[in-house]
Amino acid sequence: MKKTTKLSRRDFVHTALGAGVALSAPTILGATAKGQGKTFKIGLIGCGGRGRGAAAGALEAGKILGFNVRVVATADYFKDRAVRAGKQLDVPPERCFGGASCYRDLLETDVEIVLMATAPLFRPLHLEAAVNAGKHVFIEKPVAVDPPGCRRVIAAGREAEKKGLVITAGTEMRHDWDHIKTHQAVAVEKSLGKLYAGRVSFCIGHMFWSRPINPKSAEDLVRSWQNWIALSGDHLVEQHVHNIDLANWFCGGHPVSAVGFGGRPRRPAGDMYDFFSVDYDYGEGVHIHSMCRQVNGCWNWVGHDFVYEKGHTNGNDHPKPQKSPIPASLPQGPSSHIQEQIDTLYYINKGRPVNQARAVAESTATAIMGRISAYTGWQVTWNQIMAAADESPDLFNLTLKPTAEDFEKGTVEIPKENVVPVPGQK
Known part of the structure; x- marks a missing residue:
């Protein structure tokens, strides 16, 4: 397959969200016929640049795979950030949550996949809660700040395996x-x-x-x-x-x-x-x-x-x-930060519970x-x-x-x- 030009994370976020996430069509690689009609509801926890980049990547990944991907809830320690991201992602204000416990409110909604891009301190706690709620997760790196936090993530990964949940990570070179x-x-x-x-x-x-x-x-x-x-x-x-x-x-x-x-x-x-x-x-x-x-x-x-x-x-x-x-049916995205979202959606759709929590x-x-x-x-x-x-x-x-x-x-x-x-x- 011909290699595509790589985009920086920042350039992609500005291009995608600056256009109201109305990304170009046809997509970079085209939609797979098998993906047509498949819908995924995503929740975003952490609405800074990294989180909005993950959301933009997930939306573009959906287009590449031919899935209907929608961000339906946002959460951030600061509610104004959640609301601003919600406006960019077409999320109604009542589904934009703020405060230190905002992740709990988001996990009570109908989201199927959670994108986690808060400060690393919060990630073990948020991952545990998401797995307990039965959600698939993309979690940014690093996943903890101390040894007990790392062990909590490994334990949450084991629980996710039992439930058949996908966990992918933002260690993008993988x-x-x-x-x-x-x-x-x-x-x-x-x-x-x-x-x-x-x-x-x-x-x-x-x-x-x-x-x-x-x-x-x-x-x-x-x-x-x-x-x-x-x-x-x-x-x-x-x-x-x-x-x-x-x-x-x-x-x-x-x-x-x-x-x-x-x-x-x-x-x-x-x-x-x-x-x-x-x-x-x-x-x-x-x-x-x-x-x-x-x-x-x-x-x-x-x-x-x-x-x-x-x-x-x-x-x-x-x-x-x-x-x-690399699976023959897995499409290649234009950059690793879009590829990580393609991988997340692809393996969820395939029913193959890839789990990068331990790694x-x-x-x-x-x-x-x-x-x-x-x-x-x-x-x-x-x-x-x-x-x-x-x-x-x-x-x-x-x-x-x-x-x-x-x-x-x-x-x-x-x-x-x-x-x-x-x-x-x-």
């Missing part, structure tokens, strides 16, 4: 066909032999607030969530998880330990680090170096490189496996393991945070504050700005 085929060729079919080592990077300029936030309320924290460890997980978790997920995927699972460092020389807002450098040990002598930075005026690189016995790959440059794992939770936990190591200066193991409750109870039970439940109960304590973790101190 939806990109070149990455899928390259993974099949080098990680499954071993076309390049044994994996020796690799590196993954998300080094870019400064993002978000350029001055102190001085939060006074829970609402201030939610509006500036990208700047707070407890709400975002820090940028190693919130952003770099994309690349870390690729490392886990190509290495065949999560690492056994992490040793890292980081710092905050320039960031004026919130309580996060500016940069991280982490060595992940995947066992059998395989190490992956992870680095991420959000500082202006520095060398930037977002990418990955894996070194094998017979060569190396950047993750998407060997798309010639002997056997493609994205383990990638999130891998990032969290590196963050904890950088904050403390310790070597941190997978057993300590995810598998052995008795080995290191403080790490296994590490719960960042405030929690999602604190926002619902009104018990949020405001974190201190510019007070950051110092390694080597207990």
Whole structure:
């Protein structure tokens, strides 16, 4: 199939929603005759740019597959955002919900699929509730900010499997066909032999607030969530998880330990680090170096490189496996953020309960393991945070504050700005 031109997430959102989601017809790949007449009702939780992008992607995915896809409810911590998104998506005001418990109101409606794009802090709680309500879910990455949150997501994934529900995740390279085929060729079919080592990077300029936030309320924290460890997980978790997920995927699972460092020389807002450098040990002598930075005026690189016995790959440059794992009837979208929505609808329609909850939770936990190591200066193991409750109870039970439940109960304590973790101190 001929490759289509890739769109950035931001460009797609502006094009789609700016036109009232009246996307072009005929569609990019054409509608499948089998899909004609099939209707899916979608609910959107989290109506910022990422959430509206997911909604636009789902609507375009429906057109590509020939389904009648409608967003019928929106929810956001701030009701005005839910209402604005509702206007763009043709959702009546009475089905636009606000407040910390807005997700509960949305899950009581007739939505079949839930798109989750709130701050990462809220995602384990919202996923549990959606699965309990019998909804299919697309959940953005990362899916948690601490080890207990990751385990909650894995548990919700197991429950979804019992119910035959689909859970797809916003780790979008697992939806990109070149990455899928390259993974099949080098990680499954071993076309390049044994994996020796690799590196993954998300080094870019400064993002978000350029001055102190001085939060006074829970609402201030939610509006500036990208700047707070407890709400975002820090940028190693919130952003770099994309690349870390690729490392886990190509290495065949999560690492056994992490040793890292980081710092905050320039960031004026919130309580996060500016940069991280982490060595992940995947066992059998395989190490992956992870680095991420959000500082202006520095060398930037977002990418990955894996070194094998017979060569190396950047993750998407060997798309010639002997056997493609992509279903022959699955259409290819113009970008991975539309493809992830195509995949969601396709597998729901096929009755094939694809479940990415464990994979994205383990990638999130891998990032969290590196963050904890950088904050403390310790070597941190997978057993300590995810598998052995008795080995290191403080790490296994590490719960960042405030929690999602604190926002619902009104018990949020405001974190201190510019007070950051110092390694080597207990």
